[in-house]
Amino acid sequence: MSGVIDEVLRPADLAQALALLAEGGGRRRPIAGGTDLLVQAKEPGAPPRGLVDLWGLDELRGITAEPDRIVVGANTTMTEVLASELLRAEARCLWDGCYEAGSVQIRNRATLGGNAANASPAADSVLGLIALGAEARIASVRGERRLPVEELATAPRRTALAPDELILAFSFPRAGGRSAFARLGQRRAQAISKVSCAIHAQLDDQGCVQAARVAFGAVAPRVVRSPGAEAALRGHSLTDPSARAAAAVAARADTAPIDDLRSTRAYRSEMVGVLLTRLLVRLAGEA
Template identity: 45%
Template sequence: MTTATYHAPASLSEALGLLAAHPGAQVLAGGTDLIVQVRAGRAAPSAFIDIKTIAGLTGVRRSGEGFAIGAATPCTALLKDAALCAAWPGVVEAANLIGSVQVRNRATMGGNLCNASPAADSVPALIAAGATCLIAGPQGEREVAVTDLPQGPGRVALQPGELIVELRLPARPMGGGDAYLRGIPRSEMDIAVAGAGVALVLGADGLCTAARVALGAVAPTALLVPEAGAALVGTRIDDAALTRMAAAAQAACKPIDDKRGTAVYRIHMAGVLARRAALIARDRAENNA
């Protein structure tokens, strides 16, 4: 019988060495996706490289004016960082919609990103917020925008031997606000039928100066929709602007019919959720002006 090996490296370099030595290895953070997949026979790694034991990969720290979130930081830990919650409430809320409390005590945003489900809740929020991730690998370190990482269901733009070290969020701009909403048939413990993350900035005159709109579960990967953001810029996020934004969001959708909902409904929901998220983000931005 073949049995996977388990490794708990103490350092990033040790982890990278293990990854290089075990071509079939997978990185284990919270394990809330990976372990389930292994038990169901959908994944069979030759080795588990547990990154929770690496100093510095767990926890939130200030990075200049922004934030660096270790790849092994569980979602519920984000709630304990008051500065992060104040700056990027949409990101923290998105991460804390995943699964149940018990799942979120283990699950990480890095894992949510690497699992590359089109319906991952934290990913549209991170994309809207303009997050990047720091990747380490055999060739050294590189920083990639979160929006560029997902390549399709279950596929991310990581090279062999690479792992995500941390997620980086910029400082919240003056007058900035963000929000993430998802649609699920139940009230919790479900997978998004559609999701929308919005981050925007209001100028001193109340006009929107920048906006990013990202959608989940409506295409093979989470989508950044520049046309939707552009529809808000220069407006007071009024009804007409929201309608144009929602229409642009819906136009970008390329969903499928599946067990979680129909394509028609997903497109409908993308507009509804983007609009509602934009209104929450606007309210937050007004409070931050």
């Protein structure tokens, strides 16, 4: 029984959804697959809320390849991401994040927009979006704006979205390069990540890193980038041991893990370096 839901509003299109959110004055929340929201709703003490049900809005679903960018609708499920050869080929860190997240049942319902808007510091699909340099397309009745995905979450369960705003889609450049994602949890499947890492790297002809974007999950109040690790990798070969070591050290300095029910600060801090190193090995084609 989800004790805090007193009204479900089902819009027929995006315009209606935005109007319903605006009309709600902060008392309404969008719901897509509900895999996170309905778990939260069962916790005691939350205020009553109306839900604006986005599940039927197919206009927010789908994966579009533009010449320079890939656009993924916010309602796209993780299962739909996994069915996309395009994303597997060009957005492997996002694809892998969805592959490692939850279970079949959860991935059939969980959407990329929901995972991002839920603002969990451990959100598996968010790391890949950040590593790919994705921006979120956000709309309300007041208009539309764009925000880098790394600025979407501000703290656990807090976002930069106004109560009347909705994520429409994520869009990232088709930059080429290589990317990967890895995570550690209590077990391979289903468990929420203790630590996770995604990387996207552009390489030059010599195999040196021209630019890299590195993201970590569950080691800060939100999914974060590591500018230190990115700088440490720039100009170096993926196989360069000293660059790898420097990136690992910098990544530890850029993250601030805590002790909680899932893991410890010490373990997480150690694994930040280990996961990044594993991904560099994977990107270099050594494993």
